[in-house]
Amino acid sequence: MAGNGDGERLFLGFDFSTQQIKVLAVTDQLKVFYEDHVQFDVDLPSYKTQGGVHIHDDHKTVTAPTLMWVDALDLLLGRMKSASFPFHRVAALSGDGQQHGSVYWGQNAREVLKSLSPEKPLADQLKNCFSIDASPVWMDASTSSQCRQLEQSVGGPQKLSAITGSRAFERFTGNQIMKVFQTNREAYDNTKRISLVSSFAASLFLGDYAPIDHSDGTGMNLLDIWSRDWSPDCLQACGLDLGAKLGPVVHSTQNIGTVSQYMVSRYGFLPNCVVAAFVGDNPASLAGLAPEPGDVIVSLGTSDTVFVWLSHPTPGLEGHVFLNPIDKQDYMSLTCFKNGSLTRERIRDEKAGGSWDTFSEMLRKTPSGNHGNIGIYFDVTEIQPFAEGCFRFDDKGNKVESFLPEVEVRAVIESQFMARRVYAEAVGLQLGPKTRVIATGGASQNQAILQVLSDVFNSPVYIKDVPNSACLGNAARAKHTLLGPNVPFSSVVEGMQAPQLVASPQGDSEGYTRLVKRYQELEKMVAGSQ
Numbered sequence: 001m002a003g004n005g006d007g008e009r010l011f012l013g014f015d016f017s018t019q020q021i022k023v024l025a026v027t028d029q030l031k032v033f034y035e036d037h038v039q040f041d042v043d044l045p046s047y048k049t050q051g052g053v054h055i056h057d058d059h060k061t062v063t064a065p066t067l068m069w070v071d072a073l074d075l076l077l078g079r080m081k082s083a084s085f086p087f088h089r090v091a092a093l094s095g096d097g098q099q100h101g102s103v104y105w106g107q108n109a110r111e112v113l114k115s116l117s118p119e120k121p122l123a124d125q126l127k128n129c130f131s132i133d134a135s136p137v138w139m140d141a142s143t144s145s146q147c148r149q150l151e152q153s154v155g156g157p158q159k160l161s162a163i164t165g166s167r168a169f170e171r172f173t174g175n176q177i178m179k180v181f182q183t184n185r186e187a188y189d190n191t192k193r194i195s196l197v198s199s200f201a202a203s204l205f206l207g208d209y210a211p212i213d214h215s216d217g218t219g220m221n222l223l224d225i226w227s228r229d230w231s232p233d234c235l236q237a238c239g240l241d242l243g244a245k246l247g248p249v250v251h252s253t254q255n256i257g258t259v260s261q262y263m264v265s266r267y268g269f270l271p272n273c274v275v276a277a278f279v280g281d282n283p284a285s286l287a288g289l290a291p292e293p294g295d296v297i298v299s300l301g302t303s304d305t306v307f308v309w310l311s312h313p314t315p316g317l318e319g320h321v322f323l324n325p326i327d328k329q330d331y332m333s334l335t336c337f338k339n340g341s342l343t344r345e346r347i348r349d350e351k352a353g354g355s356w357d358t359f360s361e362m363l364r365k366t367p368s369g370n371h372g373n374i375g376i377y378f379d380v381t382e383i384q385p386f387a388e389g390c391f392r393f394d395d396k397g398n399k400v401e402s403f404l405p406e407v408e409v410r411a412v413i414e415s416q417f418m419a420r421r422v423y424a425e426a427v428g429l430q431l432g433p434k435t436r437v438i439a440t441g442g443a444s445q446n447q448a449i450l451q452v453l454s455d456v457f458n459s460p461v462y463i464k465d466v467p468n469s470a471c472l473g474n475a476a477r478a479k480h481t482l483l484g485p486n487v488p489f490s491s492v493v494e495g496m497q498a499p500q501l502v503a504s505p506q507g508d509s510e511g512y513t514r515l516v517k518r519y520q521e522l523e524k525m526v527a528g529s530q
């Protein structure tokens with residue numbers, strides 16, 4: 001058991017992610033008291049998952065056993081009990097789920113949920129409560145025809161994005177539900193409630209159906225981001241009586257009740273332990289980074305992900321606008337880029353002898369703007385644009401076959417960050433004097449790379465490496481919900497590690513604004529040639 005925090009109240013944050021369930025307990029000051037996790041592949045081998053999922057023979061359908069998630073929670077809470085975790089000190093808890101995944105509760109599920117026997121594990125009692133045993137998850141890509149049908153039913157992809165914050169994407173839950181409605185009607189009709197992974201997880205603590213929250217609900221192509229309620233047109237397109245099966249949607253700060261008698265009797269939670277709405281994993285991570293309105297968060301990993309806290313989003317055909325998990329009026333955008341660290345590492349290996357020090361030295365030696373040379377490096381098919389291949393252009397826009405090594409090093413970094421800026425501005429980012437870029441993930445340890453990020457965004461770059469950001473975000477949200485709506489989230493997280501300033505713009509901002517426009521034109525040309 002880590003930490004001391006003798007007797008003071010604790011807050012729990014759970015993360016039901018693709019490969020594992022994690023838990024983090026923090027003190028009032030959000031200091032780590034306890035953490036643990038259950039890895040599906042390792043700890044529950046009988047389900048025979050790989051990376052927490054089953055990839056079906058068509059290589060498009062991807063599911064996870066719903067009961068595995070229940071089993072994993074039994075295991076995790078059991079471990080905490082064996083470690084004498086002081087459940088009675090938990091004042092509030094919350095959590096998140098991998099976005100877009102869906103759970104289908106059967107005819108008798110609610111009665112079972114509300115009358116669980118504390119002598120038995122959850123899995124033993126819920127094993128016959130699901131009308132579909134294999135939950136579709138975010139890696140599924142089998143619903144392209146449903147995507148087209150949904151877009152057509154509301155007036156096209158741009159219209160659907162204008163309503164729900166995204167055009168139709170295969171992993172988005174509305175399209176997954178439509179596939180169930182069309183191909184497994186009996187199961188659909190036997191389904192009394194459809195949850196997301198987040199609200200399903202919350203239901204296990206509540207002992208009743210938990211509502212879907214705004215942030216995760218906007219990953220479904222079903223929620224109207226302006227009314228903040230289900231879109232009747234989208235519901236109608238995806239399934240009969242779908243609204244009744246989804247239940248109400250609530251804001252992410254909503255107090256959705258207290259833990260069930262099952263949790264009190266079996267583990268020792270106090271009956272007044274508050275449950276705050278569970279959210280999507282990405283909104284939870286955003287909360288864990290304790291951003292401020294207008295912040296741009298660039299997560300530099302295998303794939304790069306850019307989050308922007310927005311007040312006035314402009315949803316389009318690329319990227320996603322979700323409802324903000326912290327502020328009831330605001331939004332957050334999310335844009336994923338598949339070509340992230342693996343592409344950077346390839347150029348490092350080919351042009352800098354496999355050394356980050358050499359790579360960084362080459363970056364420092366080459367000028368901002370790279371004398372007008374632009375490279376585009378889509379080693380794997382990119383999400384936006386849907387394009388693959390490597391392309392190089394000189395300062396006059398002529399295609400060239402190669403660059404000098406140091407030019408190539410700067411070109412890959414500048415083009416990746418110009419792309420991140422192009423798509424962030426497309427969903428509503430307006431760079432200004434107050435804009436902060438917060439970098440996380442592996443490459444955020446490289447000062448030379450962050451200097452280019454600062455120059456391209458013409459904004460200061462901070463680093464904030466928050467391990468377990470999703471769990472921490474959930475524990476902080478739990479405390480925020482307990483304290484009530486009059487307490488700003490910023491005051492709840494003020495004790496958290498402040499972001500550290502690591503780079504300020506030194507480049508020619510006007511020059512980059514021009515270069516970004518050239519990048520955008522060249523990228524459109526490359527995409528058009530696919």
Ligand SMILES: O=C(CO)[C@@H](O)[C@H](O)CF
Binds near residue numbers: 097098099100219
């Ligand atoms: O599909 C995604 C976001 O739209 C992924 O980041 C999932 O949330 C991962 F669980």
